[in-house]
Amino acid sequence: MWPNLPLFPERASTLAGRVDALYFFLIAVALFFTTLIAVLILVFSIRYRKQRQLKAKQIEGSLALELTWTLIPLSIAMVMFVWGSAVFFYQARPPRGAMEIYAIGKQWMWKFQHVEGQREINELHIPVGRDVKMIMTSQDVIHSFFVPAFRVKADVLPSRYTSTWFRATTPGTYHLFCAEYCGTQHSGMIGRIVVMEPSAYEAWLGGGGTEGSLSATGQKLFQELGCATCHRSDTQGRGPNLVGAFGKPVILEDGRTVVADETYVRESILNPGAKVVSGFKPIMPTFEGQVSEEGLVSLVAYIKSLSQTQQGTQKQNEPAAPVPAGK
Amino acid sequence: MATTVQPVEQQNYLNSNYGIKSWLLTTDHKRIGLLYLMSITLFFFLGGFFAMLIRLELLTPASDLMQSDNYNKVFTMHGIIMVFLFLIPSIPAVLGNFLVPLMVGAKDLAFPKINLASWYLFMLGGVVALYGMVTGGVDTGWTFYTPFSTTYSNTNVVTVAIGVFITGFSSIFTGLNIMVTVHRMRAPGMTWGRLPLFIWSHYATSVIMVLGTPVIAITLLLVALERLFHIGIFNSQLGGDPLLFQHLFWFYSHPAVYIMILPSMAVISEIVACYSRKRIFGYNFVALASVAIAVFGFLVWAHHMFVAGISVYAAMIFSLLSFLVAIPSAVKVFNWTATLYKGSVHFDTPMLYAFGFIGLFTIGGLTGLFLASIGIDVHVHDTYFVVAHFHYIMVGGAVMGYLGGLHFWWPKISGRLYPEGWAKLSALLIFVGFNVTFFPQFLLGYLGMPRRYAAYPEEFQVLNVLSTAGASILAVGYVLPMIYFVWSLRYGKIAGPNPWNAAGLEWRTSSPPPTYNFEETPIVTWEAYNYDEISEEKGVEVAG
Numbered sequence: 001m002w003p004n005l006p007l008f009p010e011r012a013s014t015l016a017g018r019v020d021a022l023y024f025f026l027i028a029v030a031l032f033f034t035t036l037i038a039v040l041i042l043v044f045s046i047r048y049r050k051q052r053q054l055k056a057k058q059i060e061g062s063l064a065l066e067l068t069w070t071l072i073p074l075s076i077a078m079v080m081f082v083w084g085s086a087v088f089f090y091q092a093r094p095p096r097g098a099m100e101i102y103a104i105g106k107q108w109m110w111k112f113q114h115v116e117g118q119r120e121i122n123e124l125h126i127p128v129g130r131d132v133k134m135i136m137t138s139q140d141v142i143h144s145f146f147v148p149a150f151r152v153k154a155d156v157l158p159s160r161y162t163s164t165w166f167r168a169t170t171p172g173t174y175h176l177f178c179a180e181y182c183g184t185q186h187s188g189m190i191g192r193i194v195v196m197e198p199s200a201y202e203a204w205l206g207g208g209g210t211e212g213s214l215s216a217t218g219q220k221l222f223q224e225l226g227c228a229t230c231h232r233s234d235t236q237g238r239g240p241n242l243v244g245a246f247g248k249p250v251i252l253e254d255g256r257t258v259v260a261d262e263t264y265v266r267e268s269i270l271n272p273g274a275k276v277v278s279g280f281k282p283i284m285p286t287f288e289g290q291v292s293e294e295g296l297v298s299l300v301a302y303i304k305s306l307s308q309t310q311q312g313t314q315k316q317n318e319p320a321a322p323v324p325a326g327k
Numbered sequence: 328m329a330t331t332v333q334p335v336e337q338q339n340y341l342n343s344n345y346g347i348k349s350w351l352l353t354t355d356h357k358r359i360g361l362l363y364l365m366s367i368t369l370f371f372f373l374g375g376f377f378a379m380l381i382r383l384e385l386l387t388p389a390s391d392l393m394q395s396d397n398y399n400k401v402f403t404m405h406g407i408i409m410v411f412l413f414l415i416p417s418i419p420a421v422l423g424n425f426l427v428p429l430m431v432g433a434k435d436l437a438f439p440k441i442n443l444a445s446w447y448l449f450m451l452g453g454v455v456a457l458y459g460m461v462t463g464g465v466d467t468g469w470t471f472y473t474p475f476s477t478t479y480s481n482t483n484v485v486t487v488a489i490g491v492f493i494t495g496f497s498s499i500f501t502g503l504n505i506m507v508t509v510h511r512m513r514a515p516g517m518t519w520g521r522l523p524l525f526i527w528s529h530y531a532t533s534v535i536m537v538l539g540t541p542v543i544a545i546t547l548l549l550v551a552l553e554r555l556f557h558i559g560i561f562n563s564q565l566g567g568d569p570l571l572f573q574h575l576f577w578f579y580s581h582p583a584v585y586i587m588i589l590p591s592m593a594v595i596s597e598i599v600a601c602y603s604r605k606r607i608f609g610y611n612f613v614a615l616a617s618v619a620i621a622v623f624g625f626l627v628w629a630h631h632m633f634v635a636g637i638s639v640y641a642a643m644i645f646s647l648l649s650f651l652v653a654i655p656s657a658v659k660v661f662n663w664t665a666t667l668y669k670g671s672v673h674f675d676t677p678m679l680y681a682f683g684f685i686g687l688f689t690i691g692g693l694t695g696l697f698l699a700s701i702g703i704d705v706h707v708h709d710t711y712f713v714v715a716h717f718h719y720i721m722v723g724g725a726v727m728g729y730l731g732g733l734h735f736w737w738p739k740i741s742g743r744l745y746p747e748g749w750a751k752l753s754a755l756l757i758f759v760g761f762n763v764t765f766f767p768q769f770l771l772g773y774l775g776m777p778r779r780y781a782a783y784p785e786e787f788q789v790l791n792v793l794s795t796a797g798a799s800i801l802a803v804g805y806v807l808p809m810i811y812f813v814w815s816l817r818y819g820k821i822a823g824p825n826p827w828n829a830a831g832l833e834w835r836t837s838s839p840p841p842t843y844n845f846e847e848t849p850i851v852t853w854e855a856y857n858y859d860e861i862s863e864e865k866g867v868e869v870a871g
Binding site: 066187190 | 390395396399466467468470472474475478479480563564566569570603604605606608609610611612633634635636639642643646647650651653654657658660661662664665667668669670671672673674682685686689690693694696697699700701702703704705706708709710770773774775777778779780781782783784786789790858859
């Protein structure tokens with residue numbers, strides 16, 4: 001009747017089926033209780049309406065009934081809790097070996113950087129059937145990366161990297177929305193996710209970037225900014241040796257330990273005094289204002305790549321990441 | 328019907344003094360309740376006007392009625408007015424103010440002058456907020472999320488935040504007044520076990536108001552300071568944490584949902600008991616459920632932040648606690664339903680509102696479980712699913728309860744009856760209009776339409792048109808009571824002290840009550856809801 005009256009979203013990721021299954025279970029429970037309450041109210045109020053029942057029969061209550069309708073809903077709620085958490089755990093942990101794509105939110109557009117070097121705005125090409133991990137940050141306010149067809153959503157915060165992942169199951173074009181209210185053109189911050197067959201994706205990759213891989217861009221920037229003069233692999237370095245450092249715990253001057261993840265690397269570039277590595281002096285100048293978010297992303301990718309080539313078997317990495325440093 | 332009709336000229340709180348000054352300087356809790364009634368009615372229709380603008384804009388996919396900038400300001404105004412200037416004060420400040428002393432057998436609230444001050448603070452806050460909205464507006468949404476509100480929004484954030492800050496004090500004062508009154512001013516014989524459930528719910532609500540409101544006040548003050556002086560509490564570029572704001576904000580604003588819904592539950596308990604002629608099934612459980620909801624309500628704030636970047640384990644704990652808070656609400660619904668069993672059910676207007684409340688609140692509560700399930704929440708967070716869910720609670724629940732209560736106690740407040748046929752029609756229109764408006768939004772949300780969008784992809788249009796059509800029906804339903812209540816003030820039948828043969832203490836004084844509520848301090852010797860002792864024909868004896 002109405003060709004454009006959809007009642008259910010497309011399902012295009014491995015997560016979507018899991019979310020939908022739980023959703024249908026909750027709908028069944030909700031329907032059951034709504035119907036139960038509605039029927040009881042109708043039956044009682046008609047059966048015992050004033051015309052038929054002149055005098056009410058006073059009933060104090062019943063402990064057995066109270067316990068019944070406390071414990072049954074409680075146990076159903078616990079099933080929902082465990083099931084919901086299981087779906088969330090699946091969603092919250094990117095599988096090893098996922099290919100990484102960086103995203104930067106900005107009033108009011110999405111900017112993407114593939115590790116191979118391609119850059120896109122408001123459009124993201126990905127291959128079908130591969131785990132994709134999004135590493136995201138914002139240049140200004142909080143945004144939220146939302147792909148309804150994948151049932152995926154994650155807030156994108158300034159000064160911090162958040163991540164989410166998905167594996168697309170059906171080629172096609174899907175909505176990408178910003179779900180966190182971000183100002184005037186919030187509803188205009190819409191992008192498209194283009195899911196392609198692997199061969200088509202390879203062809204697209206080849207046709208795109210001319211700038212070289214993301215980590216190569218990062219390496220160039222690393223040289224230009226003079227980072228290499230201090231962060232050296234020999235013992236003369238005034239800064240920590242970055243080879244093999246990414247993803248490892250770091251002991252700080254004040255005794256705390258942090259993991260050298262994307263957020264830590266970013267913070268150390270922009271605000272080097274915040275978490276100084278034990279054994280080093282806080283002499284590094286800030287690069288705040290000198291490096292763009294895109295530049296930071298490429299530096300992070302470069303520092304990450306330093307760990308992959310030296311260590312071989314790292315936890316955090318992706319075999320797909322192409323480029324060894326220092327070619 | 329009560330057979331002894333009181334002469335209207337009898338001395339009561341309405342005619343004991345004349346002139347505008349006698350109203351603006353009154354310390355009578357009933358008159359202050361009416362001052363609140365008039366102010367929040369104004370705010371309700373103002374907020375409703377903005378709601379209609381939103382629905383009209385969303386008739387078409389493009390943002391053609393308003394520029395997106397104006398749309399953002401309109402939905403922000405709708406939210407701020409409805410939450411802070413209507414829903415939060417609605418039942419506690421109008422019906423609570425009017426009824427709490429009457430129900431516990433007191434002459435007035437514990438602090439009559441503070442009570443008057445709280446109305447002035449409410450009006451001052453409201454005027455400041457409205458001033459900010461008129462002179463440049465505010466586009467942050469009622470949630471004021473940082474860093475957008477502190478750094479990027481180019482609107483009157485500080486003025487509006489200060490307006491909301493001021494109204495917070497009125498909320499704290501009202502809560503304080505109700506708590507002290509319930510503790511210290513109950514009539515002889517009115518033990519805790521004999522308190523009407525209305526009082527239990529208002530007591531629980533007051534605890535939230537007194538403990539929670541300072542947190543939102545401080546949070547909004549921090550937003551204002553950050554905007555003015557860039558001190559770096561929420562701004563990550565200055566070392567602050569934007570998520571800190573969300574924790575602080577929801578620490579108040581989640582319990583605030585219970586400030587809106589608990590008093591509504593209070594009203595429903597009174598109505599269901601009266602029109603079933605029965606004591607509420609499981610009185611103790613319903614009373615304790617109110618307190619449990621108030622306590623648990625403080626422990627679930629981060630379920631608004633499952634996708635905000637909090638840790639996986641934090642998300643799980645807040646998910647678990649959110650499921651737990653649903654249980655006492657479910658208990659209440661079952662108890663109201665069980666109260667009908669073997670009762671003598673009357674289908675008067677307030678009862679229709681109560682039925683509507685139970686139905687809509689059940690749907691609102693059950694869809695809350697979808698949001699508590701983290702796996703589903705990730706998908707529906709910040710979509711129209713959430714919009715539908717909280718409107719089922721706040722409009723389907725809180726507003727239905729408020730209107731039901733207003734109808735139930737209108738004869739006590741005004742001394743007159745409203746026209747029953749029109750009132751039933753309004754209840755029906757509101758129920759139907761509400762469902763047509765908000766049910767399609769669940770579908771829209773699961774389809775993925777984000778909230779706060781001025782423009783949207785074309786495939787969402789049919790459901791949006793349906794929603795707007797429902798809103799038009801809803802609007803008619805809301806305007807009707809406004810007309811016939813005013814009409815009844817002059818032309819309504821004289822009500823008598825107890826037109827419904829209800830059992831509460833407030834029905835044992837004349838309608839409208841005298842200035843000090845009771846001619847003599849009542850001595851309570853009966854349990855709440857002693858409907859078995861009240862005959863259909865006579866009603867209770869009238870004091871004095």
